[in-house]
Amino acid sequence: MPHLDPEQLSLLALYDDWEDPAGREHLLECPGCAADYAALRRTVEAVKTTPDTSRLSVPGPQVWAGIHRELGLGESVREDPLAAEPPREDGATPAVTAAHGDAAPSNVVPMAARPKGARRKGAWWQRPGAWMATAAAAVLVVAGALWALNRPPQPRELAEAQLTPLAQHSAAGSAKVVSAADGSRSLEVSLDKDEAKGYQEVWLIAPDLSKLVSLGVMNSTSGTFQVPAGLDLSQYPVVDVSDEPMDGNPAHSTVSIARGTLTS
Secondary structure (H helix, E strand, O other), X not given: OOOOOXXXXXXHHHOOOOOOHHHHHHHHHOHHHHHXXXXXHHHHHHXXXXXXXXXXXXXXXXXXXXXXXXXXXXHHHOOOOOOOOOOOOOOOOOOOOOOOOOOOOOOOOOHHHOOOOOOOOOOHHHOHHHHXXXXXXXXXXXXXXXXXXXXXXXXXXXXXXXXEEOOOOOOOEEEEEEEOOOOOEEEEEEEOOOOOOOEEEEEEEOOOOOOEEEEEEEOOOEEEEEEOOOOOOOOOOEEEEEEEOOOOOOOOOOOEEEEEXXXX
């Protein structure tokens, strides 16, 4: 059963009303994806929870001054963004000056009426849009981590060979040895045509052709064959595809269609 990809899981976790019936049905049937979805939902709920800011205090101006100095910021951002508006030199409460005249509009709230340390605008954690962006980012990070942990290990290529035709043949192709996650090895062989008069057999042969190991019959133009555990490929680097007659003799017929040497 194919699993849901990280994008599907993220969207399902972020939005309760996301239209994906097939994805939600899959969650009911696949324990693995259901566990990943549950982890993502926990992340969403944790990020969406508004923290209690009642006990937080505004840091003193020296904090921003230190940040400004360490980061080498410009004069335009020298003012502490968390500081309350400073009082006027004459001791009066600052007020907004009207476009015409000196009277302050009636709807202006003087600074004295604001709580001490009030900010000019809501902090980032008080803005709903920031919560959604943060939740989405957190979910994508968790989804990527879950995907990386659950993704099956990819086969690793150990060696390859170009197979060239031998006398009276024209079939060519390639072969490669790949290693699975459990350490087992397999030989993948491919030819552009089947020229056997009998049947094709795949072999690993010593460089001097004195020793050989049969890997099996290739019934089409390609096949995958298990390499015996413990077989030293440096001692058997030659890949050979032979034309074998239907005579019951397990030995090599001495008629090879294509051959090549593995290199790492």
